[in-house]
Amino acid sequence: MPYVVTQPCCADASCVTACPVNCIHPAPGEPGFATTEMVFIDAATCVGCGACVTACPVGAIVPDHALRPDQRPFVELAAEYYDVFPHADRTPVALVPPPRRPVARDLRVAVVGAGPAGLHTADELLRHPGVGVDVYDRRREPHGLARYGVAPDHVDTRGIARLFEVIAAQPGFRYRLGVEVRSRADLPEAYDAVVWATGASADRALGVPGDEGVLGATTLARWANGDPEVALALPAVERAVVVGAGNVALDTARLLVGPRVGATEVSVLGRRGVEHAALTTPELVGLAGLEGVDVLLRSAPPEGRGVRERLLTDLAARRPTGRPRIVLRFDAPVTAVLPSGVRLADGEELAADLVVGAVGHEHQPVAHERGRLRPGEYVAGWAKRGPRGFLGTTRADAQESVATLLDDVEAGRLSPSRPHRPRASASSS
Ligand SMILES: Cc1cc2nc3c(=O)[nH]c(=O)nc-3n(C[C@H](O)[C@H](O)[C@H](O)COP(=O)(O)OP(=O)(O)OC[C@H]3O[C@@H](n4cnc5c(N)ncnc54)[C@H](O)[C@@H]3O)c2cc1C
Ligand code: SF4
Ligand code: SF4
Structure with a gap:
């Protein structure tokens, strides 16, 4: 089976x-x-x-x-x-965990950001004996976008919180929550190394006339997830437009037709052709199977016989049944946001009570070498890679940054910044 x-x-x-x-x-x-x-x-x-x-x-x-x-x-x-990708080699990947790299002296590391990247970084560090990690976050609640970004109806994905709780329960782990850290000088204690895992979650503007005040998809997701920092008074929404064609745009569309907002028609507008759409096939499978909602494609489906092409062809052939609907449209660049909706490049005006931008996040790239900003300071997650990838991607990414940090310890590149003192036992603030 x-x-x-x-x-x-x-x-x-x-x-x-x-x-x-x-x-x-x-x-x-x-x-x-x-x-x-x-x-x-x-x-x-x-x-x-x-x-x-x-x-x-x-x-x-x-x-x-x-x-x-x-x-x-x-x-x-x-x-x-x-x-x-046929796989001939059936050797088990690892029947035992990889050997731990010995760390010569006890090491105290501050991780700034208690989102997925920060927590995977802490987990990777705590695999090594003698390492203690304090994880700071400016919020009182940890888990970053896994708590306030991931769609409320992605119940299974949100279950990653259980893994984060296991990570935080390890000896040597301490939360320092409700503390904003902008530079190493802000840290209230001395550490041998700092890992910045502060994310990149500010919504990017649409960059077209009239886009001031357009609601960002992450802000909407935070509101739907009960983020106390977001106070939104949404108008009554019958028709809505979501600008963007990635997974977050699909999350937003599902949210808008859901009971909390209750829109009857949501148009999801992709700037380029369907073959360039950033939405992933697994998300498309989930959308196509959504109950109680008509999911329609109002563009020519792509050619090809793969699962993705067949799903899109099926959506293009579906007819509305009178239920709330999500309409996907590609090759539909928005050229202006109007008081009554949006204008498309071909001059068509699409009426909407609400326009939501789901075109990615603002991010200033930082120069780093395998996660090293300089010996003693490292970066991980969206703060390192930019706002791309999934929750799980932050794990592979944390492994690289931690490996670089331990290389620096072994090579003696970290100057001890603190006198040795025994570490207090793990606790939460
Ligand atoms: C709307 C949305 C939905 C998503 N849905 C999914 C999904 O369904 N599945 C999936 O796999 N991925 C999803 N993702 C992607 C996923 O959330 C990211 O890959 C992941 O959260 C990135 O982790 P991170 O730790 O780098 O950043 P974040 O999750 O943003 O965490 C950064 C943390 O740093 C803290 N912080 C920032 N600045 C400071 C400071 N100066 N001092 C102290 N703390 C600070 C923040 O409070 C935050 O807790 C989604 C993303 C968005 C935006
Ligand atoms: S662990 Fe491997 S063999 Fe066992 S059910 Fe999962 S995929 Fe199959
Ligand atoms: S990769 Fe992670 S999330 Fe995906 S099936 Fe395996 S354990 Fe689950």
Whole structure:
């Protein structure tokens, strides 16, 4: 009985090392791992032991007999992957955890940002004996965008909070919450090293006339997730426009037709052709299977016989049934935001009570070398890579930055910044 990875999978690879027959790919170190939308189980090799189910922090893995009809495309997606990347080597990836790198002296590290990147960084550091980590966040609540960004209806993805709780319960971990840190001088204690994992979550403006005051998708998600820092008084919304064609645009559209907002028609507008759309196939599978909502494509579907092309062709053939609808449109660049909606490049005006921008995040790239800003200061997550990738991507990313930090310790590049003193036991502030 093969198992299947279903959405939402955040590709953090916890399942990969749990599998006794190495049938989950791409695995860390294989091409595509750091950028994959999800991992795939090879149905031909899976022995149905269920070990991966327990390992997955977001409940993404199910036996194939338990799949809902709308999840069947995940079986085909996995088959498509193994058609292109057959895996002959079935050696288990790691039956024992990788050996710990000894750290010569006890090391105190401050991680700034308690989002996914900060917590994976702390977890990587705490694998090494003698390391203590204080994780700072300007908020009183940790987990960053995993708490306030991930869509409320992505219940399984939000389950990653359980993994973060396990990380925070380790000896040597301390939260320092409600403390804003802008430079090393702001840290109330001396540390051997600092890792900046402060994210990049400010919505990017649309950059067209009239875009001042357009609501950003992340702000809307924060409101929907009960962020006390966001006070929104939404108008009554019947028709809405979402500008952007990535996963966050789809999250936003689902939110707008949901009970909290209650829109009856949401148009999702992609600037370029459907073949360039940033939305991922797993998210598209989830959208196509949405209950109680007409999901329609008002553009020519792409050519091809893959799962993605077939899904889009199906959406293009669907007819409205009178239920609330999400209409996807591509090649529809917005040239102006109007008081009554938006204007498209072809002059068409689309009426909307609410316009939401989902075109990414502001980010000033920082120069770093494998996560090193300078010896003693490192960067991880969206603050390092820019606002791209999934929750799981932050894990691979943290591993690189921590490896660089430990290289610097071993090479003696960190000057001890504090006298040795025994560390207090773990606690939360
Ligand atoms: C709307 C939205 C929905 C998403 N949905 C998904 C999804 O369904 N699945 C998925 O895999 N990925 C999703 N992502 C992507 C995912 O959230 C990111 O990949 C991930 O959160 C990046 O982690 P990070 O730790 O780098 O940043 P963040 O999550 O932004 O964490 C940064 C933390 O740093 C803190 N901080 C910032 N500045 C300071 C300071 N000066 N001092 C102290 N603390 C500070 C912040 O308060 C925050 O807690 C979504 C992203 C967005 C925006
Ligand atoms: S069920 Fe067992 S064999 Fe199959 S993918 Fe999961 S861990 Fe591997
Ligand atoms: S979320 Fe992580 S553990 Fe779960 S299926 Fe995806 S890669 Fe595996």
